[in-house]
Amino acid sequence: MTKPFTTAAVVGAGTIGLSWAALFAGHGLRVRITDPRPDLAEAVAEALDAAAGQLAAQGLDVDGLAERVHIAVDLADAVRDADVVQENGPENVDFKRELFATLAETAPAHALLLSSSSAIPATAFTDSIEDAGRILIGHPFNPPHLVPLVEVVPGERTSDASVGRAVDFYRFVGRVPVVERKEIPGFVGNRLQNALSREAIHLVEQGVVSPAELDTVMVNSLGLRWATVGPFLGAHLGGGPGGYRHMAEHIGVSMRQMWDSLGRPEQTPEQTEQLVTAVEDAYGSRSYTDLSQERDTKQIAVLSALNSTTSTTSTKKETLS
Incomplete structure (x- = not known):
């Protein structure tokens, strides 16, 4: 035992x-x-x-x-x-x-x-x-x-x-x-996070968006979607009735053509300083305590909503069975 x-x-x-x-x-x-x-x-x-x-x-x-x-x-x-x-x-x-x-x-x-x-x-x-x-x-x-x-x-x-x-x-x-079945530096979560962060840094360095604007894009699109289904199920649903196969054969073609243009920011000391300054300009006026408390409050709300939905779905399945 x-x-x-x-x-x-x-x-x-x-x-x-x-x-x-x-x-x-x-x-x-x-x-x-x-x-x-x-x-x-x-x-x-x-x-x-x-x-x-x-x-x-x-x-x-x-x-x-x-x-x-x-x-x-x-x-x-x-x-x-x-x-x-x-x-x-x-x-x-x-x-x-x-x-x-x-x-x-x-x-x-x-x-x-x-x-x-x-x-x-x-x-x-x-x-x-x-x-x-x-x-x-x-x-x-x-x-x-x-x-x-x-x-x-x-x-x-x-x-x-x-x-x-x-x-x-x-x-x-x-x-x-x-x-996880294999050891790899950074494991899974941090590798995904770093891949996204690399492109985020590139987009800010290229002047496409500011740090705050990029966060707004993420919170109101991919972050919202991935909090409920994740990348693969999201793509499967994005393919409509044809699922992931339709996505891969059609929209996936244009998405793959984008891979070669994804950024590889060098992050020289000067570039790093510019990025740090941009992030500080966006969020530096608020304290760590204030920002982290707001983050945690929102996180609890998201988790509560997800757990409530899961519980409701489970109850419906039990009722039908």
């Missing part, structure tokens, strides 16, 4: 780590968090306070939320009783190699060792670790207590049992895990 999840260690208390801690605690787990930052206690308290209402909006019981999160004395103290360790350290191979070697030695033998790595595959930093079978990627999207996706990416030596248990864990905390 699989050991139940009762205790989670969060290693690294940046934006992602603090969000994980709030999510785990919101699902009733005991959380032990560690980070060398001197303001750790204050950062944890502030993050939990900010997330409480958002977790409650997801139907979670936030009474006693702060009492379930404990500041660990050090790394060993953080992981000593953990069923799951979620690492959120720097995107650096050498750092992760050293940290996971330590985690493999100090965490309980049954504990899953998960990395929030945004681009580095597990195999890259587990080559010298004997107990690599329980190490794998659990890459979220920011902030993970709101955005459901977790990319579960096993390394070459990750055991099937660990993959299955990671999926069970992320489902336990209300996420949507997707297991």
Whole structure:
């Protein structure tokens, strides 16, 4: 029988780590968090306070939320009783190699060792670790207590049992895990994001649109569509009754002709400075707190609408059956 999840260690208390801690605690787990930052206690308290209402909006019981999160004395103290360790350290191979070697030695033998790595595959930093079978990627999207996706990416030596248990864990905390069959830098989500960002930068550099105008295009078209169906189902529906086949044979021809003209911005220091300035001109007058709160409020509204639609569809199917 699989050991139940009762205790989670969060290693690294940046934006992602603090969000994980709030999510785990919101699902009733005991959380032990560690980070060398001197303001750790204050950062944890502030993050939990900010997330409480958002977790409650997801139907979670936030009474006693702060009492379930404990500041660990050090790394060993953080992981000593953990069923799951979620690492959120720097995107650096050498750092992760050293940290996971330590985690493999100090965490309980049954504990899953998960990395929030945004681009580095597990195999890259587990080559010298004997107990690599329980190490794998659990890459979220920011902030993970709101955005459901977790990319579960096993390394070459990750055991099937660990993959299955990671999926069970992320489902336990209300996420949507997707297991990816091959390791590739950046995984799936960030590669898609970077491909779109590259063209977005190109369009701004070429003076086609401003950063704010490009965001307006995305929010009112592709972002809206993809939030409900994704690129492939969107294209399948775009082909009408003929589906994706019709799209590929007709409209797809003109779309493919565009591929060679897609931008490859060089992003020299001068170009980078121009782009940064343009983005700051668009959004710099508002604080990070204000912008992120607005983002999260909208994100909750979208998720609520999607969940409501899913529930209604499921109810109709049950009624018809």
